[in-house]
Amino acid sequence: MAMTNAAAPRFAIRTRTPVSTIAAVCCVVLVVVLAALPFFAGRSVMQNMFFILTMLSLAQFWNLLAGYSGLISVGQQAFVGLGAYLLFAWTILGGVDPVLAIVLSGAIAALVALPTSFLVFRLKGAYFAVGTWVVAEVFRLILAQVKILGGGTGTALPKEATNDAAFVQWIVQMTGERAAVARDKADYWLALILAIGAIGLVYGLLRSRRGLALAAIRDNEAASGSVGVDATRMKRLVYVVSAFGAGMTGALIYLAKARISPDAAFSLIDWTAFVFFIVIIGGIATIEGPIVGVLIFWLIQNELSSFGSVYLMLLGALAIIVMLFFPKGVWGTLAERFDLHLFPIRRSLEFASAAGDPKSSPAVEEEISHD
Amino acid sequence: MTAIFDTILQGVLLGGLYALFAAGLALIFGVMRLVNLAHGDLIVLAAYLILLIANALHLGIILSFLIALPLMFAAGYVLQAGLLNRVIGNDILVPLLTTFGLSIILQNAMLTGFSADSRRLTTDGIETASLPLFNGMAIGIMPLLTFAAAVGVIVALNQLFYRTALGRAFRAVSDDPVTARLMGIDDKQLFAIAMGVALTVCTIAALFLGLRANFDPTIGPGRLIFAFEAVIIGGLGSLWGTLAGGVILGVAQTIGASINPEWQLLAGHLAFLVVLAVAPRGLFPRAVD
Numbered sequence: 001m002a003m004t005n006a007a008a009p010r011f012a013i014r015t016r017t018p019v020s021t022i023a024a025v026c027c028v029v030l031v032v033v034l035a036a037l038p039f040f041a042g043r044s045v046m047q048n049m050f051f052i053l054t055m056l057s058l059a060q061f062w063n064l065l066a067g068y069s070g071l072i073s074v075g076q077q078a079f080v081g082l083g084a085y086l087l088f089a090w091t092i093l094g095g096v097d098p099v100l101a102i103v104l105s106g107a108i109a110a111l112v113a114l115p116t117s118f119l120v121f122r123l124k125g126a127y128f129a130v131g132t133w134v135v136a137e138v139f140r141l142i143l144a145q146v147k148i149l150g151g152g153t154g155t156a157l158p159k160e161a162t163n164d165a166a167f168v169q170w171i172v173q174m175t176g177e178r179a180a181v182a183r184d185k186a187d188y189w190l191a192l193i194l195a196i197g198a199i200g201l202v203y204g205l206l207r208s209r210r211g212l213a214l215a216a217i218r219d220n221e222a223a224s225g226s227v228g229v230d231a232t233r234m235k236r237l238v239y240v241v242s243a244f245g246a247g248m249t250g251a252l253i254y255l256a257k258a259r260i261s262p263d264a265a266f267s268l269i270d271w272t273a274f275v276f277f278i279v280i281i282g283g284i285a286t287i288e289g290p291i292v293g294v295l296i297f298w299l300i301q302n303e304l305s306s307f308g309s310v311y312l313m314l315l316g317a318l319a320i321i322v323m324l325f326f327p328k329g330v331w332g333t334l335a336e337r338f339d340l341h342l343f344p345i346r347r348s349l350e351f352a353s354a355a356g357d358p359k360s361s362p363a364v365e366e367e368i369s370h371d
Numbered sequence: 372m373t374a375i376f377d378t379i380l381q382g383v384l385l386g387g388l389y390a391l392f393a394a395g396l397a398l399i400f401g402v403m404r405l406v407n408l409a410h411g412d413l414i415v416l417a418a419y420l421i422l423l424i425a426n427a428l429h430l431g432i433i434l435s436f437l438i439a440l441p442l443m444f445a446a447g448y449v450l451q452a453g454l455l456n457r458v459i460g461n462d463i464l465v466p467l468l469t470t471f472g473l474s475i476i477l478q479n480a481m482l483t484g485f486s487a488d489s490r491r492l493t494t495d496g497i498e499t500a501s502l503p504l505f506n507g508m509a510i511g512i513m514p515l516l517t518f519a520a521a522v523g524v525i526v527a528l529n530q531l532f533y534r535t536a537l538g539r540a541f542r543a544v545s546d547d548p549v550t551a552r553l554m555g556i557d558d559k560q561l562f563a564i565a566m567g568v569a570l571t572v573c574t575i576a577a578l579f580l581g582l583r584a585n586f587d588p589t590i591g592p593g594r595l596i597f598a599f600e601a602v603i604i605g606g607l608g609s610l611w612g613t614l615a616g617g618v619i620l621g622v623a624q625t626i627g628a629s630i631n632p633e634w635q636l637l638a639g640h641l642a643f644l645v646v647l648a649v650a651p652r653g654l655f656p657r658a659v660d
Binding site for chain 2: 066070122125126133134144284312320327
């Protein structure tokens, strides 16, 4: 960055756009509304929103892996299930408060992901995908052997971790509602925090220097290495962060379900296939994509899930059709058409004029983003 | 001592079945760098097809199998020409997720069409026949035939790859698709033929799968994982390596099962992870991907 004119910088790098500023304001309003939702919405809304928010969290973390880092995992159910089982272990065996147990479960899932990454990173591309699946199977089979957590048939959470948990009892005292209703609200608030945290974490990572490194790796791994990006280290970081997210989400989902079995907690369909669908339909490698995708998925599921097998066939077919004809998904296609970026990660370079005012010169946009 | 020998022998023969699962997967990856996540479901589909032909035409299993072979070849050709040729390319996401979607469609289509009941292919008695060995040990005819079929398939595929013009074209496309196209090779058609051959091999695998054990529409992904593990343990690019990979997987599973029946699958997966840790390119690698 050797500048000939040291007096004033001749360019500025911006990521913000007028649309994104409006979007940020709308986001704040939306978050406030969502946070207040339990005060005026009924139980079924809470439960639907819980489903939407937890699936959104999973989709954001899978998108970080597959969309932004090229690590296509078919095995995120490994960390969903592990996080879920860890929650049961913390609360049943350790008597830990469930809210704390969610964070601890995520942290341990991340800790387990670190050595796991050394194994699965030996496989490249599509083989990496199947390798992650094997890891998920190994976790499932091992946890099915843990008799103290119910073995192959599973187990249920004690009352201390559900209706009698401190957080739930606090809501009961504040609102005077039944514990079951208060629990739905507690789960909802936790899911909201998790989803906002997931979006914030992924967006923050992409806006940082590491995000630039990820973009460089994705565009050309060899070239990124030549400018000093340690691709393997970056990918490992992303893998561990995604495991942390999936672990916490899994823990929260099963805190709400209060009942666990190995086959359900490590379900390929529930925690990976649906997440694929959400990200693909919404638009891979965008923050907005999973948000749009999860709403579409929820609508489809509401309408059609009673059809069972036919519903799943339809989801599979729809995903294939979208991939063939609209590979950028609903949001990606719209964003391209109208140049919409609510969560911009594209850096644009604005040159200063002689007067040194960046705004008075035409902006030169340089594509160093993921689009 | 006899028990240990017996366990290992059963494992080796089980490895033959896994090599049959794996051969088609390895073939497709070798020719077009595609990892077909629907591979296991296609094997199960072939098993149902054999059953369907046998029931519809009141034929024996072997005759039905012979009819299923060309049908599955055609299915593979159409699948590749109609769908998969559109998605293969430099990007790995699209082909991977397409075959994943296909896997879900196939599983649920089979659930709808054939119900979740487990089925079996039966002939008159060959499944239970066995050859007596020393010390009161016996060896099942069916496992032995499975292993022989695996060896036969690998010999045949090697002949195809290294002795025929088609095989030369396969290898050319695999090594350098651009140059192969310049030499007048129609790679898309070649890929369709390769998928046809792979599904023919899947049908052979399906025959032995169905004769040896029960199957239902949901077991496909599990078969894909065994196939994948056999390929990786053996090392990419070598069909004999794939047989060795299948044998190692089979032996690990039978040893695990002999200690505790619930450990069969886990022992196989752990053997795979150990090989991945100590020899990431597999035990007999030939290709450099």
